[in-house]
Amino acid sequence: MNNGKKGKKRFKNDFLLIGGLIISGGAVLVLALFNGHNGNSVEVRVDGEIQGIYSLSENQTIEINGTGGHNTLIIENGKALMKDADCPDQLCVRQGEISLKGQSIICLPHKVAAEITDADNSDFKSESDIDIIVK
Amino acid sequence: MKQKICIVLAILCSVLILGACEKNSENTDFSRQNDNISQISDESSSSASKEIFAMDTYMTITAYGEKSQEAVDAAVMEIQRLDKLLSVGNSSSEVCQLNNSGNIKMSEDIKELMKTSKWIFENTDGAYDITIYPLMELWGFTKTQQAVPDQKDIDTILSCCGFEKLKIDNETLTLGKNQGIDFGGIAKGYTSARIMTIFKEYGINSGVVSLGGNVQCCGVKTDGSLWRCGITNPDAPDDTTNLLGVINVRDKAVITSGGYERFFEENGQTYHHIMNPKTGYPADSGLRSVTIVSENGTLADGLSTACFVMGRDRAVQFWKNNKDQFDMILMTDKNEIIITEGIKEAFSSDMNYEIVD
Incomplete structure (x- = not known):
């Protein structure tokens, strides 16, 4: 039971981490593309x-x-x-x-x-x- | 806790990266003013580029490597030399002397151009013919004013056209009666091919030239990746963001012929500059543009015209017989795109396309 709770929490944190990375990665990509095309x-x-x-x-x-x-x-x-x-x-x-x-x-x-x-x-x-x- | 630290670190990293980008774009350097030739040196290589107006068009030449400056200077001299030699508008050019006097002792350049012109003429059933120069004059494509000529004038001129009427005797080239030639459909490809030879002589492993949109690439880019050549969309010739497609190449000429390049209108009808040597009228073969990809710039230039005149079916058949020499990208009147098998990995497009093999 205790273990299960811990697992859930870790899952939630992993989710947050991955989500954060995707968002910041997306932001970098958008900026890179923007920079690449506009003189x-x-x-x-x-x-x-x-x-x-x-x-x-x-x-x-x-x-x-x-x-x-x-x-x-x-x-x-x-x-x-x-x-x-x-x-x-x-x-x-x-x-x-x-x-x-x-x-x-x-x-x-x-x-x-x-x-x-x-x-x-x-x-x-x-x-x-x-x-x-x-x- | 560990995870929280990770998140904080991730955010911090992305902020740092974003910050770096920001700084980069703000750091504008306008100090290059009045510096005709740009030279950027880093630890391993230098680069040079030059833009010139020659052969009635705009040209850019770029080279990377230790001797890039010398290579670009030599390329510019070569362009000017060939322009003087081949221009039909310059009365002292070899081509003009030939057209005025009816014969000439061929230089090495003319011999080379004649060789390729002859091969294309004979293997495409005359779809590309350097002897239609009087026809181009009749239509006014050599001047600023164009008009549809009388049919009887077209017939008179056509009766004198034909590569087979030229006489090549050892070193001497002799024109037939009332003939005139123009290497216009092949000269820029020959010039870019000559520049590739010059680049090699100077040890250049990376460079690219655009002679009025006729592109030839030397090697690959300095980062080792292939050159990305954007093919103009006939629907939006001036829009570099709306392309027919992109082709990634190394050591290749990429040359397009299209009716959208030069044309005029009369009585609501459009007449472009790519003549069908058989009819004496602008080629009406169902194609809007033809792009040839080949290691041989001279061949690529001549074939782009020939395949445009031949139309889809004949061009595809011609390719099947000469697969080892070139690949092509065709766009039809119905906006279908057809590419040949050899470039299926190299080509990409937002539009649908068909691959022939």
Whole structure:
């Protein structure tokens, strides 16, 4: 009888321990996934040369002097988009918002690239991440 | 009591881990500004990467290893050299000289490209043909303005197209009457293959290039895991989170051709840039995208076009005869996904797919 009670208590504590581990494990996983996918800065390059790296947490307008033309990138609510460009095809403007690590807006005529990057600069860290896009 | 201590310890541990994550994400380093080429060194290896605009597209080159910087610099020089050699828009290129004068003494690069082009042409019943360049010009795909041409103009041009009309005599390549060639459907694959050779010369065991979305991977990642390549979903070409699927590879080129890449609309009809050399019209074979996975970048590039033109049944039959050379991922008009047996372990997707063997 006494033994049985002890067993029950141990079972209850084990349950608590396992439950606690699952919850904290879940929290770590959620945070890791969140960190893995959302970049927090946008890197702007003109013909391969870095023009600047801008934080996504700050709403701002970035004027870019591209090769043979001008582009205007804006950062709003953690997302970047090409607001305006005087390029002939306007493909960059039509592309819309980007905010996830690895996403980019490219303006071929002006040789402008804006890419979402991670805070710690280290590529290919998380197992769940895609290394490269084939298109 | 023991259990309570355990619980407290577990919670403490998770708090510590969470805290570490938090710190990591706050530690933003913006100091890389104005540094053209990023170089991250740790105890065992360094890395280098470079982004350039060449061959009318955007390219990224990344290498890991002791000589990564030299390897990336050499790769960039190779891209620029091949761009000058193969560009149809540069009047001093070898290809332009050939198209203008009708013959040329072939360089080693042209010989190699001709070899692969010929093999694909002959083994796919002409589904890939470098001599349809005048047809691409007629449709306007070499310029900014496109329009559907008159049928009689298409017929006139088609009568001059055909790889079999080219004459290869020792070192000399001679065009047939009114012919012109463009290696556009194969040049980027050849370039990425050349970069892999350069990487090897510099002792690079890990690297990856994307030449406008044509990907080729060298070795595996520095942590020993395979490269994870995301295949673009034709329904959402700009959304990197909505993919057709993912393929894990080592030492492979992964190259996609799709009608969603370049197209124009006329009278409510969409016309894409992948021509059927038989009809002179954009290929209407029931496929939306074809991805080729192969160790041979040049072959992968040419085959992605050829299989797109051939359509599902012929492409699958062609694969059955050449299983040792490549694998593929097809997406049909009905959004069915078909993959070949060789990549069944490497491929994953949220969508349903069928495996052929």
